[in-house]
Amino acid sequence: MTSLKLEFVCKVLQQHKLLNEQQIQTVLQQESDIRAQLKQQAGVDVNTLTAIDVLCAMHLVSAADGQTVLSEELIMRALAAHWKLPFLRIELNKVESCKLASKISAPFARKHAIFPVSMSKNMLFIAVVNPLNVEMLDTLRNVTKMEIRPVISLKSDIFHAIEECYKIQEAEKASQKHFEGFEASVSAASAASKDETAPAVPGGMTSVNADDANDANIVTAVNLMLQYACEQRASEIHLEPRQFQSQIRFRIDGMLYDVKQIPQGIHNNMLMRFKALGGMNISEKRKAQDGRTHFSFHGRDMTLRISTMPMTFGEKVMIRLLDPILLLRHVETLGFSDEQYAQYRALISRANGILLIAGPTGSGKTTTLYSTLDALAERGINVTTLEDPVELPYDRFNQIALQPGVGFDFEQAVKHLVRQSPDVIMIGEVRDKQTADNAIQTALLGHLVFSTLHTYDAASALTRLVKMGAEPFFVESAVIAVIAQQLLRRVCQHCAQPYRPSEQDMAMLQLSSEQTGLLRKGKGCMKCRGTGYLGQTGVFEILEMTDELRSLVHDNIGVSMIRETAAHQGVKLLRDMAMAKMLEGQTTVEEVLRMTAGIATPHSARFKTKITLSDEVERSDDPAELEAVSF
Ligand SMILES: [Zn+2]
Incomplete structure (x- = not known):
């Protein structure tokens, strides 16, 4: 050479x-x-x-x-x-380069420091450091049966491209293999089962017995599906029984994607398997059940929270995949602005009062709570949680699982708990007058209480407490602040491109053309499975109680007045924060519009793998339960 x-x-x-x-x-x-x-x-x-x-x-x-x-x-x-050869810096955000990588084996590319960058008709353009290596060029010509055109690039660029593309390819291949294995197990199990094509009977009556759950094919299918879901970064798996088939869907970065349809018989077998894994009652088909198990993924201990629910055509299964790495993060990485982070740090250092985290389902409240409590526990503070059920078992907290069914409810737990002198108490969710009253009493006894509330914004959380029946006087004296949050999908860093929104979108967001300079949008690449989004970021609204706000709560003044007053006092609302992230190129116009509309809209980008975005994008919240939000 x-x-x-x-x-x-x-x-x-x-x-x-x-x-x-x-x-x-x-x-x-x-x-x-x-x-x-x-x-x-x-x-x-x-x-x-x-x-x-x-x-x-x-x-x-x-x-x-x-x-x-x-x-x-x-x-x-x-x-x-x-x-007299062209010079090129390799931009890895091109899907093509990763596709082209398959033209050359990874060891050959590494050995010669070369990387294919583009193709046109029968010409393959190869980034090289040394175009004088005739032997290498000849080999390439023979192997690819194409004309080889060298272009000069940086060795560092070439090796970066090699590592990135082959790594993605290998991961993608492994993941695809898991999916194919899952499909094969489903087919094998279907072939073994006789009545797979029989339509389901309303009421969900099935003839499956417990032994079928142990069928080796089903065990394999469930394992491979879990593996595939983790690889696709899914946070939830839904197995939904329909009239003739059952639909499997994954939630990834907050959106539901169709994965596969399976026969009813297989659905029932998988349901049995999940019930067995979750330690649930296999023969109980008419009641909703909850269970929990663990799954090891690349050495990470994933907690699976399984819940079943009887539906018209059988029992629906929902599995939440809780990754401790994602649930326990550094508070500064959650998405607060610098100013908000300083404010939040000060708030969580208070000795007593209630801090409420508000947001709809899937807005990242649990992550915020757990990450905050973890940071506090680190300071040597005694953290106790009261949950129903415990979201993620974690040994730095004293976790109490409430069991209202056997009389161990919130009131009972709090009565005993305060004698144990906890510094910080987390109450899973304020749901009704009883939990609201107890949370307030606990805070007034001199504890710092964290809890969550199901509202879209901070102002609504205050009025909700009062509507639940809590005394306005107690609310205004106990609550220190409400932190409302939402999650926005983050633009994929690997395929982000500058972009100009439509006139209509600009008008809707009241954007001027000078403001849109930094807007970015993902083109779609292998890393983001063609969606243009990778991961999510939180946006926050911190409503700290002031005398003015207290008097509004005291006088039971409506939500819009509270919101207006807060904005007047300089509180950055969710929409402002979302816009700021969009203008920095972190998220897109579509995401901001989706968030401000308060409803999920299907996105045109589709998964390039077997997964496609569900036509029907569901929101788990009951809209009637949420306060309307006008921006
Ligand atoms: Zn991408």
């Missing part, structure tokens, strides 16, 4: 007036020392060490101006000009 000689590279740089004779002499003298040093550095691949690496390690400055550092890019551009 021919490799670029240092002398040759130096000569080219001299022709471009980047090095002078004296510098070249020094470089050549020091070459072996630098190579030896580089070989000892951790993470340096000895086999791919080039003359360019040696030059870069010397931090030389241009002979022309005596100050410009000879970077890898400057050197490669000079070489490209010398060879």
